[in-house]
Amino acid sequence: MSASEYTFNVASSCTKCSACSHVCPSGIIVMTADGPTLPNAKICIRCGHCVAVCPVGALDLSLTPLANQKPIDATLGIDSERAEQFLRSRRSIRSYRKKEVAAADLTRLLEVAHYAPSGGNTQSVSYVVINKREILGKLSALTLDWITEMSKVNASMRSYSNLISISRETGTDVIFRGAPALVVAVGSRKMPIVRDNARFSLAYAELFAPTLGLGTCWAGFFEMCSSAYNKEVYDLLGLSEEQMVVGALMVGYPKYHFKRLADRNALDLRFL
Numbered sequence: 001m002s003a004s005e006y007t008f009n010v011a012s013s014c015t016k017c018s019a020c021s022h023v024c025p026s027g028i029i030v031m032t033a034d035g036p037t038l039p040n041a042k043i044c045i046r047c048g049h050c051v052a053v054c055p056v057g058a059l060d061l062s063l064t065p066l067a068n069q070k071p072i073d074a075t076l077g078i079d080s081e082r083a084e085q086f087l088r089s090r091r092s093i094r095s096y097r098k099k100e101v102a103a104a105d106l107t108r109l110l111e112v113a114h115y116a117p118s119g120g121n122t123q124s125v126s127y128v129v130i131n132k133r134e135i136l137g138k139l140s141a142l143t144l145d146w147i148t149e150m151s152k153v154n155a156s157m158r159s160y161s162n163l164i165s166i167s168r169e170t171g172t173d174v175i176f177r178g179a180p181a182l183v184v185a186v187g188s189r190k191m192p193i194v195r196d197n198a199r200f201s202l203a204y205a206e207l208f209a210p211t212l213g214l215g216t217c218w219a220g221f222f223e224m225c226s227s228a229y230n231k232e233v234y235d236l237l238g239l240s241e242e243q244m245v246v247g248a249l250m251v252g253y254p255k256y257h258f259k260r261l262a263d264r265n266a267l268d269l270r271f272l
């Protein structure tokens, strides 16, 4: 639906509290004596804030319909202690069980991940999931070849020569760590912000994964290799030249479970 064809309905239950107008990021909801109005939705980013914030459910905007908004269940909230443990117990998983991940679980993972924030609510990230060992093997080998070539000309890539030796000598998959699935985030090359959008959605996926019994790890080497535009990789993924790999996550069932929360560098923080 284009932003010029829309309906903005305000039920008689509206209390004229102005919350819808205050939360609108584009500032296009105008309060009148009769309640909120939306004279022009051209710059509406369809974030759904106006509809979601109404305490009495009086507002409906066809660009982001009330019927598509699920009520928030306040009883499902978590306290900060639980939240801290949940966030800190997320770890990169590099040892996976030899168990396939069902397509339904991968879909559920990305269904939640795609609710992550995006610049201007552009969203704009699509996903390709590879859960075939044969294709993963080819992508891993292409990435390793790329690292090998890059390490000849790039000093920082030379520090990974250890990984190359391990892989060549033992056949260990140092790129995808034996993960049975890879989620690749894809965006348009014409949209610079898409990489940031992808980062947030994959971070959501990382955090949600343990609730499905899954573990993840960023596939940074693969991403570097493919975002440099590697035709063979793009052909395997079925991507065009206009598209770009903007992030990738290995996904699978963890072989080990961490029992402690690891420390990080001391927080570097200043108040001004």
Ligand SMILES: Cc1cc2nc3c(=O)[nH]c(=O)nc-3n(C[C@H](O)[C@H](O)[C@H](O)COP(=O)(O)O)c2cc1C
Residues within 6 Å of the ligand: 090, 091, 092, 093, 094, 217, 218, 219, 220, 221, 222
């Ligand atoms: C953008 C990004 C790329 C990464 N790429 C890789 C990778 O290619 N291979 C790998 O084993 N880990 C990769 N990691 C995982 C980091 O090494 C890991 O996040 C870090 O060591 C902290 O450990 P933790 O995630 O378990 O807390 C990547 C992480 C990020 C954020």
